[in-house]
Amino acid sequence: MGQIICAGLGPGDPDLISVKADRAIRQARHVAYFRKPGRQGQARRIVDGMLAPAAAEYPMEYPVTTEIPFDSPDYNRLLADFYDDWADRLAALAATDDVVVLCEGDPFLYGSFMHLYVRLRDRVTVTVIPGIPGMVGCWNASGTPITWGDDVLTVVMGTLPEGEMLRHMQHSDALVVMKTGRNLPKVRRALTMAGRLDDAWLIERGTMPGQRILRLADVEAADCPYFAIVLVHGQGRRPVALAQVAE
Structure with a gap:
């Protein structure tokens, strides 16, 4: 059984990624990251050139960003479904291999990964690598x-x-x-x-x-x-x- 490793990427400069996160990213065979539809995504941009050629990528595209008010029931429902779905997908991948999830800044400081973490921590092994907050x-x-x-x-x-x-x-x-x-x-x-x-x-x-x-x-x-x-x-x-x- 694998595990899910969330790599904190720091504030944006690739040189500010920790040695531990750098090692995990370069060795990863499965890499997931958040992004807006149609965009590369900030997390993916930071690690450009670091991923192994054969690494499988899993862009997690937000269903909504600023199109509707963030405190509306529809906004909360759409995002809850999004996190539920990706928690299931990542748990399935981690059943056989490690999965690295990229997160700008520090994952536990207003990071999107927190919403996956609370859904995954009782299902699979989750390791969080801290990052320099933005x-x-x-x-x-x-x-x-x-x-x-x-x-x-x-x-x-x-x-x-x-x-x-x-x-x-x-x-x-x-x-x-x-x-x-x-x-x-x-x-x-x-x-x-x-x-x-x-x-x-x-x-x-x-x-x-x-x-x-x-x-x-x-x-x-x-x-x-x-x-x-x-x-x-x-x-x-x-x-x-x-x-x-x-x-």
């Missing part, structure tokens, strides 16, 4: 530490209601806003109300080709790709203590 690649690309001293870091979803988003922005030192995209106007409004827009940065395609780092205040609301994260760096809650450590 947000880590982005704040390193910014060239500025994201937190200092006792700063509290909050990760906020751009899909949250505006009022809830604002509350988190007002009560945290450092911020990461994920799932921006079409939510960028709402994110900008909340940051403005929190008095933090001038300190916010938009990191597009962090560590990937075409990387851009811009002040959010200078970005048009429509100019935001899917692979984008908003950062507000912490300033340090105890500058005196930090200075003493430095001395």
Whole structure:
């Protein structure tokens, strides 16, 4: 009997894949990855040139992405059926051989693989190889530490209601806003109300080709790709203590 190995690929730069994940990917005979219909898929792009010539590929194409609201019953039903179906397919493959599932970032940090994991963990052996989260690649690309001293870091979803988003922005030192995209106007409004827009940065395609780092205040609301994260760096809650450590 085989197992399912989920390889965390990191933020996008192939050089940031771990040695363990690299080894698993290159040795894989069965490789599955998520993608939008008709697209290569970000995970597949990252490992381009790494797969064995005879490796069988299994593109897992989402049935829906942004066509209907993510919180609608139809959206949840379609995705639940999608994950159920692919859990069955992967379990069948793992009955006789190992299967490597590719996942951008870290599989356990907002990764799509989590939905397969909860369906598979009691059926087959599942090994998860951690990856550098995308947000880590982005704040390193910014060239500025994201937190200092006792700063509290909050990760906020751009899909949250505006009022809830604002509350988190007002009560945290450092911020990461994920799932921006079409939510960028709402994110900008909340940051403005929190008095933090001038300190916010938009990191597009962090560590990937075409990387851009811009002040959010200078970005048009429509100019935001899917692979984008908003950062507000912490300033340090105890500058005196930090200075003493430095001395």
